[in-house]
Amino acid sequence: MKKQWLSNFILAGIIRFLLMNSEYQKVISDRVEVSTALNSWKRVTEGVYLYNCGIDPYTGDLFHETPIGLYVFNFIQQHLSQWILFCLFVFTDLLTAVFLGLTAKQYATELVSKQKVEEKLCNENKETRNDASIVYTSMMYVSAGYLFNPYIILNCVGHTTTVFTNLLYSIALVSMTRSIFWNCLSISLLTLQGLYPVSLIVPAIIYITHSSSIKREKNIMNYVIVFASIITTLFGISYYIMGSWSFLWSTLGFILTVPDLRPNVGLYWYFFTEVFEHFRWLFIASFQINVSLLYIVPLALRLRHDPMLLAFSYLAITAIFKSYPCIGDVGFYMSLLPLWKHLFQYTQQGFIVGCFMLFCTVFAPTVWYQWIYSRSANANFYFGVTLAFAIAQIFLLTDILFASVKHEFAVRHGINKDISGNTAKLLLE
């Protein structure tokens, strides 16, 4: 068991390291699906250089990391040689996998205990099962899902800062039930950098309400205060590093107003190159509301018993609809999928989603080549692929959410429903 775990990590590390040292590294890091304006390492290098020259990196339209990120990357680029830099990227990815594994372990134990309670409620006769093995497989699959996820491998090899963002995400997930401080710190760092992850405080707060009923209000207040104070401090530190508030417009403003229309796997670039300038603000507002506000409350109400699924759906929605998505974000939430292994039997669109995903992943570079290099295709081809990719992800998300509803139903009422003598299956219509 330990051996397999270890061999997974070693193999994943080797794959990443080999790819990083191969000639493909440059190709991968230049792909628009991997590096966006927000996370490309090239831009970080430029920004650090400008910073060292005493020029405010935020004055141009080049650098969009946070000042804290700038400070850290400055340190990294000045003091680490290329080899250690490679190692750092690989190590960060492996660490993320460890945290995800821990999250899975936690969630699986939670699930098992919940099921036990429900079984008692339902009073059904069930055989004893091996809880430890469930927990172990869940942990194993989630970490392997992250380690061997092609999207994540490409992301890591492409040296994007999403590698570090994913680490923060995994810290946020693993600390959701454990430590208010670490959770608040990671979420506020993420918020500072990407804005949308602020929604993750909702599942965190729900976890707190679940934990103990006596000090519930106090705990929630506690959480909010800690979060507010940390995020204010971070803004303060940023201001201290830069000496001005110019960074706000280049980070959060850049995310919200979408001025960079370089193609990526998202849906914004095509839409806003096509839309009349007159309506730009209207559509930006509606797009941003769609990604950040619209789903928070309804999903929180529906999934209040399963905050981890809530966090997952927030992550997925952000990865689909955010302004500069990359495959690193997609890979992150996909590697969480084995957490819901118990829901897979209720899903229906696994095949379609899988085919779509594979198809889009292979097709995107193909049409990109035809559009950009040989000029025989045009932007519509590539947009078609990104649109299909987004649709596949939406299918996946709704499928999982609906499967959870079915699962709940099945747990309450038993799966084996007979309708006029025939066994029935539950379908989404």
Add this chain to the structure above:
Amino acid sequence: MGLLTDPRAGSGKIIKFLLKWERPLCFFLYISGIVWILLLALPIFNDNTYFSENALLPGLVTKESNLEQTTKQYYTHLINEMKRYPDVMPYAWLAAKLNQLHLDVFTHNFTLIYPFQEQQFTGQNIYGIIRAPRAASTEAIVVSVPFRPIHSIYLDTAPSIALLLAFAKFCRKQKYWAKDIIFLITEHEQLGIQAWLDAYHGVTSGNGGVLISGDLPGRAGSIQTAINLELHSMKITSIDVKIEGLNGRLPNLDLFNLAQNMIAKEGIRQSFQRRFDVKYKNKFKNWWYHFNTLLMMITSQATGIPTGNHGLFHRFGIEAITLEGFEKPGQQSSDGNFYQVGRIVESIVRSLNNLLERFHQSYFFYLLPSTDTYISIGLYIRSLVLIIGGIFVKAFSMWQRLQVSTSTEDKKNIVVKQSKDDGFDIGIITSEILWAHICGVTIATSPFALTYVGKKMDFRTEDSIYFGFVVITILTLIWPFYFRRQMKYKNAALICVIALVELGTVLMCIAMHNFSLALLAAVIYVPYVFILPIMPKQNFTKFHRMLSFGWISLHPFMIASLIIMCYTYVNFSSDSLPLILFRGYRAIKQAFVFSIVDSMIYGNWLYNVTISTMFPIWFLFWNILCSNIL
């Protein structure tokens, strides 16, 4: 939206239908795909060509050129010069002639370091530029000719060089050029043009350190279009327009139409794939003739090898065609007709001069059954979609069957679901797929190692690559037998599903670049995939065993060898059988080397893509066919 409903209303029916009629449906889709492509050659099913780009204004200018006499003069001089230096290009003479016309004349040196052997070849291209009097040098048109020495195995191109010089002389005097015109004479066939284009754009298209293109001393604007001339005689009776480029890329249809219309206008017979437009009264004959033209285009496009020097321009987004002029052997008349040929070139170049933007209006993806009709992508892609649709139907129904078998199992022990393994062993499946792909990539990169070993054993490059591939083929064939593994039916079926989906995806992606290759691959592979016996071993009959062995013949190396053998047989059918076999054997050896060298020099991806994608798919199926399925 989300309602819990009874399943027997709705989508359950479709799935049941699919499961019941899976195999007939697959074959129906396959056959309808084939029928569709057959129908496409019918004149009813394709449209007449037309001009999309208004700016071309084809044939509206008053043509002023009369190149007959000048061409003849240049031709006699050139022939004399070529006889004096039978093996090399008369650089000095060509440069001097272009200089006399007061063009900006430059020479370009390039070196080929032949891969695997460390041999060096050098060559020179000569080009002269007429700067546009009407505009800044931002755009350019290329008129190019490949130079062929007297002893060359290819048909002579000296008349086209003479025409090029005469046309340059004519162009020099005109004031209406809005684009630079580059007159380019290249050496060593496609190597020269490839090196020149690489140098012009400052890139290396193939592997680094193979074709060293150096730098150009002079440039014009960004190249919009290129016309390549290959006129084989001073008396041209018919002109063939060649379009197929590297990796099956085609030029914009407008350019093809322009050339065909201008040729027709000057009263010279135009042809495509060396086939004239013949209209038979008999409908079937008519269809058969068109279908053969279409088939010739498909086969020549599928190889991915450019049919002329124009094919290498396409990569850079430059539309280019080759005009190949032939003389009808029987007719002997002293009089040339370069008056007309010159006017064809003039009117094409002047139309191109009118262009306001790059070609973008008309089709880039099309098939041609004759010179004046075309089949657009919207029509022809359907045949491939139908065929590939069959693959997905097969994959989906296999997947559904797996689901059903899981749920029936569930019924037996309703509650124990989670503790029980759900049937798929993800570790085995992923490792199987991963290893197959690693094998593919390793074989794709193996030629270096093979030639290295071969050199140690004193083999020639051809031999070491060929025998290396033979050994690899045999190894991959016996590998699964050596490790006769047990595999659960479920795992095997899931691997099959994944391999099927991958096959469909790969074919579709190839189709975006090279439709013909994808179509041929689909026609060969897909029906076999439908009938492969994926089932537990105890149900195997002799027929199933034979089917499994038939899969060997679809190994990429095997099928390449088979195709080349057939080709040799068709071309040399009068020879005795051993001689044909020997010829075929030599052709196969050369074909392997050429495809590898092409991929290194020009970036032709036929070899790389087939080995790194089709081979793993083949290998996955082969593994499953050979393993003991329980």
